[in-house]
């Protein structure tokens with residue numbers, strides 16, 4: 310093995326030119342005549358070919374460096390005859406190979422490259438599958454691609470032997486702009502579904518194991534599906550959440566009484582059943598909350614199917630209680646119990662999870678005060694409910710202990726406005742405070 314230096318050959322009238330592209334890296338195997346770097350003056354760009362074949366041992370130039378005839382580009386490890394090496398290294402300003410660069414006019418990228426009396430063109434004539442191979446394109450096309458930021462190695466050439474034409478670069482660029490294709494860099498920065506179209510910075514990559522022991526577990530199927538849905542809904546819906554409290558003192562007493570009366574039936578009534586019924590009344594009074602956006606139209610649904618979030622070992626599921634307007638509290642409770650059981654056992658059918666017009670997410674059995682639920686598209690609102698607490702409420706003369714239920718209504722601002730949301734919550738509170746109001 311011998312080493313030899315490769316220098317910038319005679320590049321014509323140019324004094325100093327800037328290195329604008331490094332076409333090889335240390336360790337690359339290069340052929341004689343293979344382009345090593347691209348340099349650019351204010352008039353033209355050109356590729357500097359290698360005088361010999363070998364493996365790049367040391368790269369002596371960096372992007373932005375100014376070079377001129379005789380500047381050292383790189384050191385090659387060659388298996389060639391020592392005599393040739395000696396000749397070349399001893400005469401660094403006069404490369405042994407016929408390394409005449411190809412010069413392209415920057416003002417006319419479409420024009421055929423001007424080859425300055427070159428016995429051997431510097432542009433690779435026929436690409437091989439080698440990883441160090443340059444895309445098969447003329448310097449003018451390469452320059453054009455560089456100006457647009459088009460990764461040439463991803464462009465499919467339609468010319469003879471797969472040569473990339475100016476039109477190929479243009480079509481590639483158009484396809485990227487229209488979103489028909491993504492460059493590898495785009496895909497790497499933003500794998501599908503993580504905000505590629507939003508131009509977000511890449512997700513932080515942290516080697517967690519560097520900071521302590523870790524265990525890696527793949528997300529479950531349900532988590533993956535619901536995660537993708539939640540992400541879309543969180544990003545695409547201009548959502549606002551209104552928080553309010555409902556006085557359920559009397560309703561809770563009625564619920565306890567109902568359960569006592571129905572002890573033998575095996576059906577337990579929870580606050581959620583009353584909430585479903587109260588929501589139906591509010592949805593009927595404010596029909597835009599029971600609608601869906603379809604382009605520029607609102608679709609008002611004449612049915613009231615209420616989804617309710619259920620916590621299951623496999624993740625969040627949303628069974629749908631159909632025709633809640635036609636059912637009484639006991640029937641709603643019984644159906645809800647069955648649906649929640651099926652959800653926990655992973656036995657819900659797709660039909661039992663579809664068609665909801667509004668969703669309730671109740672954390673009342675667990676705790677908390679308020680939260681901001683994410684709308685279940687294409688619905689336009691969702692009600693979050695937390696645990697009721699006994700609170701001192703001013704009745705005009707004194708503080709009275711009242712059982713207060715925290716409500717969090719998230720709504721789609723494209724369909725609903727703040728005033729309507731406040732009215733919806735207020736009305737819901739009135740119904741929960743006194744169910745007789747449903748009759749009015």
Ligand code: CAO
Nearest residue numbers: 579580581618619620625649670671672673674695696697
């Ligand atoms: N305030 C106070 N107590 C409440 C309450 C409230 N708002 N809501 C329910 N409770 C009580 C119930 O009365 C019951 O009390 P007892 O055990 O004394 O009878 C207890 O809390 C447990 O209720 P439950 O959770 O079994 O029944 P539910 O009808 O309220 O809810 C279901 C059913 C399936 C919705 C629920 O089990 C569940 O999965 N909740 C979680 C929903 C969820 O994860 N939401 C978040 C989604 S976003 O990630």
